[in-house]
Amino acid sequence: xxxxxxxxxxxxxxxAEAAGFLRARGMQxxxxxxxxxxxxxxxxxxxxxxxxxxxxxPVRRQVEKSEEKPVGGSLVIKQPVRSGQQVYARGGDLIVxxxxxxxxxxxxxxxxxxxxxxxxxxxxGVRGDSQARIFCHDLQAELLSVAGNYQINEQFKNIGxxxxxxxFLDEDTLRIEPL
Amino acid sequence: MxxxxxxxxxxxxVGKTTTSAAVATGLAMAGHKTAVIDxxxxxxxxxxxxxxxxxxxxxxxxxxxxxxxxNQALIKDKRVDNLCILxxxxxxxxxxxxxxxxxxxLEELSQDFxxxxxxxxxxxxxxxMLAAYFADEAIVVxxxxxxxxxxxxRVLGILASKTRRAERGDEPVRExxxxxxxxxxxxxxxxxxxxxxxxxxxxxxxxxxxxESKAVLQASNAGVPVIMEDSTxxxxxxxxxxxxxxxxxRPHRFLVEKKGFLGRLFGS
Ligand SMILES: Nc1ncnc2c1ncn2[C@@H]1O[C@H](COP(=O)(O)OP(=O)(O)OP(=O)(O)O)[C@@H](O)[C@H]1O
Ligand SMILES: [Mg+2]
Numbered sequence: 001x002x003x004x005x006x007x008x009x010x011x012x013x014x015x016a017e018a019a020g021f022l023r024a025r026g027m028q029x030x031x032x033x034x035x036x037x038x039x040x041x042x043x044x045x046x047x048x049x050x051x052x053x054x055x056x057x058p059v060r061r062q063v064e065k066s067e068e069k070p071v072g073g074s075l076v077i078k079q080p081v082r083s084g085q086q087v088y089a090r091g092g093d094l095i096v097x098x099x100x101x102x103x104x105x106x107x108x109x110x111x112x113x114x115x116x117x118x119x120x121x122x123x124x125g126v127r128g129d130s131q132a133r134i135f136c137h138d139l140q141a142e143l144l145s146v147a148g149n150y151q152i153n154e155q156f157k158n159i160g161x162x163x164x165x166x167x168f169l170d171e172d173t174l175r176i177e178p179l
Numbered sequence: 180m181x182x183x184x185x186x187x188x189x190x191x192x193v194g195k196t197t198t199s200a201a202v203a204t205g206l207a208m209a210g211h212k213t214a215v216i217d218x219x220x221x222x223x224x225x226x227x228x229x230x231x232x233x234x235x236x237x238x239x240x241x242x243x244x245x246x247x248x249x250n251q252a253l254i255k256d257k258r259v260d261n262l263c264i265l266x267x268x269x270x271x272x273x274x275x276x277x278x279x280x281x282x283x284x285l286e287e288l289s290q291d292f293x294x295x296x297x298x299x300x301x302x303x304x305x306x307x308m309l310a311a312y313f314a315d316e317a318i319v320v321x322x323x324x325x326x327x328x329x330x331x332x333r334v335l336g337i338l339a340s341k342t343r344r345a346e347r348g349d350e351p352v353r354e355x356x357x358x359x360x361x362x363x364x365x366x367x368x369x370x371x372x373x374x375x376x377x378x379x380x381x382x383x384x385x386x387x388x389x390x391e392s393k394a395v396l397q398a399s400n401a402g403v404p405v406i407m408e409d410s411t412x413x414x415x416x417x418x419x420x421x422x423x424x425x426x427x428x429r430p431h432r433f434l435v436e437k438k439g440f441l442g443r444l445f446g447s
Contacts, residue, residue, distance in 0.1 A: 080382050082336030083329055098382060101332045119380075 073110070081106055081120065088126075102142060111135065123150075124167075134167040136160075139176065149174050181214075181289040184296050185314040187338075189330025191301030193322045194359035197395055198417075199298035200228045201406035202318065205421030207262035208406075211293045214253065216284075217267035218310040219300040220276060226266040229256065230402020240268040243280030249287050258407070263292070273306045281309050303337060313343050316353040318386060318424075322360045323371040328380055331356070335383060355386035357420060362391040363436045374434060387420030389413055390433040 073092035081087055081096055083103030088094075094108035099116030106112055107123045114122065114136035125132025125147040132146055139160030143152050146169045156176055159165075164179040186199045196219070203215035216239060217225035226232040231254050237247035242265070249265075256262035265284075268275065288295050299310035311317065317338050321331040338352045339345060345352070358377055365371040374388055394411035398404065406421070408414040412433055419429045 079339060080335075082339070083333040085336045085340070099380075101336075101380070102329060103333065104336075116382075117379075 130169045137164050138162055139165050144174060146174060181292045181295045182315050183285060183313050184294060184316045184318060185299055185311045186296060186318045186320060187299040187307060187311055187334055188301065188320040189303060189334040190327045193320050193327055195320050196225050196228055196298050197405065198318060198320050198357055198359065199225060199296050200404040201417040202421055203296045204259055204262060204404040205406045205417060206294050207259045209425060210261065212261045212291065213294040213296065214263045214265060214288050214292045215296040215298060216265040217298050218306050219298065220267045220271055220273050220306060223267035223269050225298050226264060227402065228399045229264050229404060231264055235266045238266045238268040240271045240275040242284055243277060249284065276306060276309050278309060282313060285313050308341065311338060311342055314352050318355055318357050320357045320359055321377065323358060323366065323377055328372065328377055332381055355384045356381060357386045357389065359389040360391045361388045363434060386423055387416055388431055388433060389416045
């Protein structure tokens with residue numbers, strides 16, 4: 001865990017460099033928690049997910065796919081979300097009609113609904129909404145996060161595989177329950 | 180206007196060049212005027228598999244840089260009418276390919292050919308991006324193993340977002356999967372992913388399954404595209420794939436364990 005909260009002016013450059021450095025050495029970067037807006041932005045540009053960003057203003061994330069505008073607060077994705085792609089429903093829910101591949105990442109300020117298999121990462125309530133939930137038809141995720149509270153696959157492993165589940169926050173604990 | 184087809188995979192050594200040669204030859208044998216371009220600048224080997232390496236004078240990079248015109252560089256196949264090969268350069272590096280240059284060559288080829296097959300290099304760097312950028316259709320080649328499937332998934336994402344069709348908001352690139360080096364025995368032993376596993380993960384139309392076969396290496400050593408070896412399993416699997424490509428419906432063969440000697444002798 002590297003604390004970037006104290007980084008000042010040079011923070012953005014440091015984050016980008018650090019991300020590259022760690023990745024080049026095969027380390028998995030889970031995300032960035034806390035930080036000034038500029039830091040958060042830099043982290044986002046370096047492709048790091050945001051966890052627990054608190055009051056920081058949401059930032060545009062780089063997506064490898066141009067998406068339609070959210071309708072009525074939710075973004076509907078009809079295609080599979082592939083490895084290397086990132087989809088963010090800013091200010092609303094995300095609905096994925098197909099599957100989310102390993103190495104893909106789906107994020108929403110609100111809920112995340114996945115009607116296929118979730119094999120990548122899903123982050124709900126990325127701006128801190130602890131009421132946000134993740135729903136999916138088959139849970140084989142690499143990482144789950146609600147409002148910055150995350151678990152990696154090692155922690156939940158086979159729970160939820162092959163059946164519809166929901167993931168939500170109970171106090172500060174992430175819970176996975178069958179639907 | 181020609182249809183531009185990229186043969187791509189992400190991961191290296193999965194069978195892209197073998198497939199490019201087979202599909203191009205198959206389309207030409209079906210009567211379609213076809214050109215196949217080697218985008219693997221610096222590591223050319225399409226010409227070897229097509230058996231025309233001794234006839235290379237000018238290459239793709241020479242045409243792009245204006246050192247030769249297209250007709251000087253295109254090699255007419257000796258066995259099959261309607262088929263031409265545009266070899267890669269062995270001596271230049273990938274930076275020699277420019278988007279404008281590639282576009283110009285594809286446009287010029289489009290006047291004369293029905294299909295243009297682009298044999299992509301491995302990876303997702305410049306050469307691979309350029310091979311895919313102008314594509315109307317993609318044949319994504321994968322082997323039945325996790326890392327190859329993961330890379331194919333990544334490439335499918337790129338096809339959906341980084342191609343000219345995607346950027347213009349045109350109808351998306353048509354994507355089809357070719358599963359190569361499939362070994363039913365190894366699938367049965369749990370050492371390889373099954374067709375079903377792969378399709379589950381990639382959720383993309385299946386163009387064909389090519390069995391792991393000694394015939395592939397033998398054919399490429401002989402400089403004959405394996406699709407011309409009618410009696411081989413891989414040759415027949417590629418023939419089926421080309422027929423499907425052209426809209427015919429054919430059942431998938433070679434998905435179950437090979438028959439023994441007697442089984443083969445008595446056919447079926
Ligand atoms: N169906 C098959 N059965 C057995 N061997 C195969 C099969 N397909 C390809 N090969 C072998 O795999 C090797 C790589 O094939 P090929 O050159 O077509 O792959 P490629 O994807 O073009 O590689 P690169 O990424 O280096 O361009 C060759 O030695 C080839 O003979
Ligand atoms: Mg090749």
